[in-house]
Amino acid sequence: MAEIPADRLQTLAEFGPNLHYNHGMTIDPSLQIDKEVDTHCCFCGQQCGIKLKVADNQVVGFEPRYDFPFNKGLLCPKGVKRYLQGGHPDRLTTALQKNTAAPGGFSQINYDQAIQEVAEKIKHIQNQYGPESVGVLSGASLTTEKAYLMGKFARLGLQTPYIDYNGRLCMVSAAAANKKAFGIDRAANPWDDIIGTDVVWISGANIAECAPITTNYVWQAREHGAKIIVVDPRITPIARTADLYLPIKPGRDIALFNGVLNMMIQWGWIDEGFIKGYTVGFDELAESVSEWTLEKTARVTGIAEKKIAQAAEIWGTAKTSFLLHARGIEHHTHGVQNCLGAINIVLASGRIGRENCGYATITGQANGQGGREHGQKCDQLPGARDISNPEHRAHVAKVWGVEPDEIPGPGVDCYEMMRKIHSGEIKALLTLCFNPKVSLPDNSYVGAALDKLDFMCSIDFFLSETAQHADIVLPGSLQEEDEGIITQIEGRVIKINKAVDPPGEAKQDWKIIQDLARLLGRDKGFTFENPGEILDELRDASKGGVADYAGVTYEKIDKQGGVFWPCYDEDHPGTPRLFEKGSWNPVANGAGPFYFPDGKARFVVAPYSAPAEDIDDEYDIILTSGRVVSQFLSGTQTRRIGPLVDQYPEPCIEMHPRLAEKLNIKDNDWATVQTRRGSVTLRAQVVQTIRPDTIFVPYHWAGKRSINQCTVQAQDPISKIPEFKVCACRVVKSLEPNYIKEEQSLLQGAVR
Numbered sequence: 071m072a073e074i075p076a077d078r079l080q081t082l083a084e085f086g087p088n089l090h091y092n093h094g095m096t097i098d099p100s101l102q103i104d105k106e107v108d109t110h111c112c113f114c115g116q117q118c119g120i121k122l123k124v125a126d127n128q129v130v131g132f133e134p135r136y137d138f139p140f141n142k143g144l145l146c147p148k149g150v151k152r153y154l155q156g157g158h159p160d161r162l163t164t165a166l167q168k169n170t171a172a173p174g175g176f177s178q179i180n181y182d183q184a185i186q187e188v189a190e191k192i193k194h195i196q197n198q199y200g201p202e203s204v205g206v207l208s209g210a211s212l213t214t215e216k217a218y219l220m221g222k223f224a225r226l227g228l229q230t231p232y233i234d235y236n237g238r239l240c241m242v243s244a245a246a247a248n249k250k251a252f253g254i255d256r257a258a259n260p261w262d263d264i265i266g267t268d269v270v271w272i273s274g275a276n277i278a279e280c281a282p283i284t285t286n287y288v289w290q291a292r293e294h295g296a297k298i299i300v301v302d303p304r305i306t307p308i309a310r311t312a313d314l315y316l317p318i319k320p321g322r323d324i325a326l327f328n329g330v331l332n333m334m335i336q337w338g339w340i341d342e343g344f345i346k347g348y349t350v351g352f353d354e355l356a357e358s359v360s361e362w363t364l365e366k367t368a369r370v371t372g373i374a375e376k377k378i379a380q381a382a383e384i385w386g387t388a389k390t391s392f393l394l395h396a397r398g399i400e401h402h403t404h405g406v407q408n409c410l411g412a413i414n415i416v417l418a419s420g421r422i423g424r425e426n427c428g429y430a431t432i433t434g435q436a437n438g439q440g441g442r443e444h445g446q447k448c449d450q451l452p453g454a455r456d457i458s459n460p461e462h463r464a465h466v467a468k469v470w471g472v473e474p475d476e477i478p479g480p481g482v483d484c485y486e487m488m489r490k491i492h493s494g495e496i497k498a499l500l501t502l503c504f505n506p507k508v509s510l511p512d513n514s515y516v517g518a519a520l521d522k523l524d525f526m527c528s529i530d531f532f533l534s535e536t537a538q539h540a541d542i543v544l545p546g547s548l549q550e551e552d553e554g555i556i557t558q559i560e561g562r563v564i565k566i567n568k569a570v571d572p573p574g575e576a577k578q579d580w581k582i583i584q585d586l587a588r589l590l591g592r593d594k595g596f597t598f599e600n601p602g603e604i605l606d607e608l609r610d611a612s613k614g615g616v617a618d619y620a621g622v623t624y625e626k627i628d629k630q631g632g633v634f635w636p637c638y639d640e641d642h643p644g645t646p647r648l649f650e651k652g653s654w655n656p657v658a659n660g661a662g663p664f665y666f667p668d669g670k671a672r673f674v675v676a677p678y679s680a681p682a683e684d685i686d687d688e689y690d691i692i693l694t695s696g697r698v699v700s701q702f703l704s705g706t707q708t709r710r711i712g713p714l715v716d717q718y719p720e721p722c723i724e725m726h727p728r729l730a731e732k733l734n735i736k737d738n739d740w741a742t743v744q745t746r747r748g749s750v751t752l753r754a755q756v757v758q759t760i761r762p763d764t765i766f767v768p769y770h771w772a773g774k775r776s777i778n779q780c781t782v783q784a785q786d787p788i789s790k791i792p793e794f795k796v797c798a799c800r801v802v803k804s805l806e807p808n809y810i811k812e813e814q815s816l817l818q819g820a821v822r
């Protein structure tokens with residue numbers, strides 16, 4: 071494959087194009103397959119079982135696994151093509167050092183020299199400005215062992231409170247709401263409970279594109295007669311097959327949930343026995359939703375009164391039900407309130423904690439669940455413990471062999487870390503498995519922060535847009551080059567198995583972190599020989615916490631096809647369904663099924679408030695953003711996989727024909743989206759399937775194609791999730807942008 075010349079790469083990066091494509095390796099048919107390794111897909115939180123075929127230390131193909139109970143042989147397009155990352159020409163196989171004179175802006179250096187340099191720079195900056203001048207950003211695509219190690223490394227190795235992770239952009243609103251209502255943060259049910267249920271309610275989740283295997287569960291439910299309700303500003307593929315579709319105006323979900331609850335109360339569609347026996351706070355909540363008449367709910371949500379009434383009746387009168395939501399209701403400045411609204415209608419129906427009665431947020435990243443439990447969050451210690459709680463600190467300090475006061479206190483969320491870089495409090499940054507330059511909102515502010523740092527190091531297997539700002543880039547490991555556990559969407563802990571060794575000087579991420587700890591002279595507690603040893607310590611550290619992994623072992627995962635946490639000891643099989651009547655948990659200790667001392671769930675009042683930046687005369691259209699089926703997150707991985715790029719090559723602006731007509735824009739015309747932060751010029755895609763007051767742009771592209779040039783910094787006050795799903799914009803017709811021509815001339819002669 072002819073490559074893009076290195077000296078053009080840096081300029082190209084500013085445009086955020088699709089990268090070198092890998093269209094597949096030419097595989098010699100006589101090639102001997104050395105082994106087949108049972109493992110899981112590296113992308114989304116469903117963690118489909120796959121079998122990797124290995125020849126000569128290279129993954130050369132795959133097959134779905136029919137024995138894994140979740141996907142039973144099904145895969146989506148990303149899972150099918152994931153293996154094309156391994157032999158990719160862009161794969162980092164050496165360390166890189168910033169060198170503005172070199173083509174591409176970096177020169178290769180030896181790993182030992184590079185890691186020495188990282189340690190020296192960190193020591194120097196910490197000596198000068200104190201330990202808190204260094205920050206860490208990590209991620210939820212990492213195995214749980216690595217996520218645990220990152221939390222420990224920040225607190226003990228770097229002695230800084232400043233660590234946070236990319237789940238801050240993903241799971242935190244749902245997590246906060248689950249903790250407030252249930253005292254525990256995990257899907258309440260295994261997905262088999264979806265199949266036999268009477269009603270599936272799906273809010274703000276494009277499951278056909280983002281959780282494709284879940285679609286199969288919903289369709290099986292439909293085949294058994296279930297009614298499907300979908301709430302989304304777009305008629306997504308699942309909405310097309312729903313019994314009832316509610317086209318909500320973005321940012322108004324709590325109003326809908328409150329309105330539905332009010333109707334349930336008025337019509338007597340609530341489970342009074344359950345409410346009395348198993349919950350607290352209902353009277354106050356009932357009082358607070360009484361203002362949400364059908365008329366008011368319709369006015370605020372933009373949904374017809376009749377449809378709201380239908381939804382309330384279908385939900386209210388069901389015998390069994392399952393409610394699912396995802397980022398569509400969570401990426402908001404009132405994301406926690408939205409989730410609480412959803413939980414309130416579940417609790418009021420009494421349909422939780424039994425077969426075919428359930429509730430869950432749909433986990434996003436591969437380890438979106440396990441990655442949010444064991445201490446890489448800024449306020450958390452392993453076992454979903456609270457870093458500000460003296461008892462919790464004492465438990466973890468004992469496992470780590472330190473005094474509690476050696477563990478720093480809470481840090482700040484990842485966006486606040488960007489602000490602290492701007493204000494000069496944070497001077498150095500280490501990133502592993504996070505691409506904030508593409509994924510954070512208002513990302514020119516983020517790029518400016520990264521450029522302001524005295525020192526930055528990124529550990530990645532590709533030169534991500536964030537890594538391009540680093541002084542040193544260390545070559546980390548792909549998922550198939552390491553082993554460890556991940557907790558998938560249902561709360562089932564599974565095992566990733568190693569198929570190949572990292573190429574060249576690339577290393578398993580946990581080894582890089584331990585090398586760094588050693589060179590910093592802080593290697594105590596960082597001398598693990600393998601991920602299994604890290605898991606053993608994690609099991610102790612989580613023991614007695616709400617996310618209790620004490621009984622999770624690789625052997626048990628193999629034997630049972632996964633282990634649902636909490637799993638209290640080696641003889642305990644795990645807990646597939648939470649909140650069953652009569653079930654025991656350590657917080658309630660027999661008082662009831664929920665994770666509070668009285669064993670009861672909490673109804674929490676969730677008042678409505680408008681989005682942080684609502685539309686006005688100047689910016690009169692709602693901008694929302696999200697995903698397409700063929701691309702994954704910031705795109706560093708999937709924009710390099712040819713067949714996925716072919717499927718949806720460029721981001722488009724989805725708009726309704728009525729809006730397009732008003733703006734004088736036709737399908738495929740160029741158009742510019744402008745907000746108070748910035749603008750982006752892309753092609754328009756005129757579709758009937760979106761509200762006329764809203765446009766949608768997928769966010770997987772970087773540079774000039776990145777919609778996060780336009781999104782707003784505003785965050786939920788509780789969860790600190792950014793408001794990716796609503797800001798105000800205007801759209802104007804435009805000409806082909808200059809970057810397209812510049813890019814074409816830079817790419818001339820290069821084969822991608």
Ligand SMILES: Nc1nc2c(c(=O)[nH]1)N[C@H]1C(S)=C(S)[C@@H](COP(=O)(O)OP(=O)(O)OC[C@H]3O[C@@H](n4cnc5c(=O)[nH]c(N)nc54)[C@H](O)[C@@H]3O)O[C@H]1N2
Nearest residue numbers: 274275276280320321396397398434435696697699702703
């Ligand atoms: N193909 C693919 N799959 C993925 C990913 C990927 O990048 N690509 N990423 C994974 C990750 S990390 C995540 S977090 C999940 C995300 O999975 P989803 O949350 O399902 O995906 P999104 O596209 O972010 O948003 C879902 C829907 O929310 C709608 N929406 C926007 N605003 C509102 C609103 O105010 N209210 C309501 N009710 N709906 C609204 C959008 O129209 C969109 O259809 O997907 C996971 N799976």
Ligand SMILES: Nc1nc2c(c(=O)[nH]1)N[C@H]1C(S)=C(S)[C@@H](COP(=O)(O)OP(=O)(O)OC[C@H]3O[C@@H](n4cnc5c(=O)[nH]c(N)nc54)[C@H](O)[C@@H]3O)O[C@H]1N2
Nearest residue numbers: 236239240503504505509534546695696703704706769794
């Ligand atoms: N506008 C808008 N923005 C959004 C969203 C949206 O809906 N709209 N969604 C948000 C959501 S839900 C999410 S989850 C975030 C995701 O945002 P990010 O976490 O920034 O996205 P990723 O693409 O997963 O970035 C991970 C980086 O780590 C690398 N990586 C992956 N696995 C490993 C590993 O095991 N080891 C090492 N060393 N590196 C690894 C990848 O190559 C990539 O460069 O984006 C958020 N941003």
Ligand code: SF4
Nearest residue numbers: 111114117118146149
């Ligand atoms: S991306 Fe998700 S749904 Fe697709 S194969 Fe991978 S784990 Fe399965």
Ligand SMILES: [Mo]
Nearest residue numbers: 239240434435
């Ligand atoms: Mo996510």
